[in-house]
Structures are given as C-alpha cells and as structure tokens.
Amino acid sequence: MTAHTLTSNHPASSLAAPPASVIAYARGLVKTYGAGETEVRALDGIDVDFARGELTAIMGPSGSGKSSLMHCMAGLDTVTSGTVVVDDMNVGRMSERQLTALRRTRLGFIFQSFNLIPTLTAAENITLPLDIARRPVDRAHFAAIVAAVGLEDRLHHRPSELSGGQQQRVACARALVARPAVVFADEPTGNLDSKSAGDLLRFLRGSVDDLGQTVVMVTHDARAAAYAHRVLFLADGRLVHELTDPTQASVLDVMRSMGDETEAEHEHDGARR
Numbered sequence: 001m002t003a004h005t006l007t008s009n010h011p012a013s014s015l016a017a018p019p020a021s022v023i024a025y026a027r028g029l030v031k032t033y034g035a036g037e038t039e040v041r042a043l044d045g046i047d048v049d050f051a052r053g054e055l056t057a058i059m060g061p062s063g064s065g066k067s068s069l070m071h072c073m074a075g076l077d078t079v080t081s082g083t084v085v086v087d088d089m090n091v092g093r094m095s096e097r098q099l100t101a102l103r104r105t106r107l108g109f110i111f112q113s114f115n116l117i118p119t120l121t122a123a124e125n126i127t128l129p130l131d132i133a134r135r136p137v138d139r140a141h142f143a144a145i146v147a148a149v150g151l152e153d154r155l156h157h158r159p160s161e162l163s164g165g166q167q168q169r170v171a172c173a174r175a176l177v178a179r180p181a182v183v184f185a186d187e188p189t190g191n192l193d194s195k196s197a198g199d200l201l202r203f204l205r206g207s208v209d210d211l212g213q214t215v216v217m218v219t220h221d222a223r224a225a226a227y228a229h230r231v232l233f234l235a236d237g238r239l240v241h242e243l244t245d246p247t248q249a250s251v252l253d254v255m256r257s258m259g260d261e262t263e264a265e266h267e268h269d270g271a272r273r
C-alpha cells in the first residue's frame with residue numbers, strides 16, 4: 001500500500017503532459033453551480049490522471065465533488081473552466097451532438113439505480129448501446145461478458161423478473177459490451193446487498209484485469225474502494241489524498257484522517273456485520 005497527500009492543485013502541474021498510459025485526464029478543472037452569492041464551487045481546480053487498464057475509485061465526504069468530477073469527465077455535465085480529455089478527445093470543447101456520440105460509442109455507464117429499459121429483455125438491454133449506434137454486436141464478446149456476469153440463463157427475462165444484483169449485472173454487461181475506452185460507475189453497489197455487491201465488484205475488477213478495461217467508480221463504501229487499484233479522495237472540490245493498492249483498513253484510515261468519522265464508523269459497523 002502506498003499513501004500520499006496530493007499537492008497537485010497548483011498552476012505549474014496544469015502544464016504537465018500525461019504519459020501514454022493515461023486514458024483520461026483533467027487539468028485545472030473547475031465546476032461551479034449557480035452564480036453570485038449562491039455560487040457553489042463543486043470542483044476547485046482539479047488535476048488528475050486516470051490510468052489505462054486500472055480501476056480507480058473516487059471517495060470523499062458527501063458534497064465533496066465526486067459526482068461532479070465523474071459527470072465532467074464523462075461529458076454528462078459542462079465544465080466551468082479547465083481541460084478534460086478522454087480517449088484523446090477534448091470533452092470540454094465538444095458540441096452536445098459530439099458528446100452524445102462520445103458517450104454512446106466510447107464510454108460505458110453504470111448507475112446506482114441500474115437504469116434499465118423495463119420493456120426490453122436483459123439481452124436487449126445489454127446490446128442497446130450498440131443497437132442505438134447501429135453497430136454490429138460482436139457475438140463472441142457478448143457471450144464472454146454474459147458468461148462472466150453469470151447471466152446466461154436470464155437473457156430473456158425483463159428487468160422486473162430479475163433481482164437487484166442481476167439487474168446491476170445486466171447494467172454492467174451493457175456498459176462493457178461496446179468495449180468502451182472508460183466505464184464510469186456512480187455508486188454501482190449502492191442499492192445492492194453485500195453478497196451481490198461483492199459479486200459485482202469482483203466482476204468489475206475482473207473486467208480490468210482480464211479484459212484490460214478502464215473503470216472509474218464513485219463510491220462511499222470502503223469495501224468497494226478496496227477492489228480498486230487506486231483510490232482518490234476529494235474534499236471541498238479538491239483532490240487531497242491518494243492510495244495505491246488500497247485495503248479496506250487503509251481506506252477507512254484515510255476517511256478518519258479526513259474527519260469523515262460518520263462514514264468511517266458506518267463502514268466499520270458494516271464490515272463487522
């Protein structure tokens with residue numbers, strides 16, 4: 001395990017070009033909501049690199065900017081200032097049409113609430129991004145992903161006929177089927193029991209280790225973060241800490257040192273259950 005406090009929120013590092021192993025990065029990323037007295041600075045000058053073929057977790061107290069960072073990186077929200085590059089594309093300079101195309105063809109998404117189409121079967125939900133983009137389905141890749149998430153005998157079921165864990169595995173398969181450059185997962189285990197959460201996290205980590213996928217995951221859960229190669233910690237819209245090869249204990253230690261006692265104690269109780 002390696003831990004260090006980050007000091008990269010300064011202008012000089014904004015000029016540093018990332019190495020080729022970086023698939024997505026932000027430089028001087030600022031995101032504000034509202035204006036005048038009601039302005040909220042959700043991201044306060046973030047410099048960050050996301051390595052190709054790694055699972056990166058983003059943690060931090062409620063309101064620290066985790067979702068804002070993910071949404072800006074994924075072209076789901078506009079950037080106030082700074083640069084965001086994903087898969088060699090400057091997300092901040094793209095039109096809404098280009099962003100839609102980027103999200104459909106180069107990015108995968110997994111949300112806490114699964115976001116499946118209720119009238120489609122599991123198989124149809126999984127291939128939806130390719131069908132919308134009118135791209136052919138690589139049947140061998142489809143079969144490999146479906147087998148990896150253990151959904152072979154559920155492909156013809158609709159979401160209402162699946163458990164929460166199975167629905168999230170469908171969402172995972174959907175995120176991976178188009179071989180995206182990056183999968184963004186926002187609290188993917190937030191609605192799952194601990195067994196289903198463990199299954200999903202093992203699968204996500206496996207997609208990185210076995211398929212070379214890149215995954216960026218926002219989570220409150222120290223157990224989930226321990227599946228990552230690297231954990232980034234946000235506070236007040238800044239990157240304040242980073243762990244490589246984290247364990248649940250090392251993540252909880254950082255959360256406590258950041259004063260995130262409530263979350264840390266909650267996680268500790270959860271770990272004992």
Ligand SMILES: Nc1ncnc2c1ncn2[C@@H]1O[C@H](COP(=O)(O)OP(=O)(O)OP(=O)(O)O)[C@@H](O)[C@H]1O
Binds near residue numbers: 040060068
């Ligand atoms: N659409 C919005 N309009 C106004 N303020 C917003 C909006 N979205 C986020 N914020 C504010 O920006 C800050 C960062 O929010 P963000 O959702 O990114 O934090 P978070 O770390 O993901 O929080 P949580 O863990 O509670 O989901 C918060 O102060 C939040 O209230």
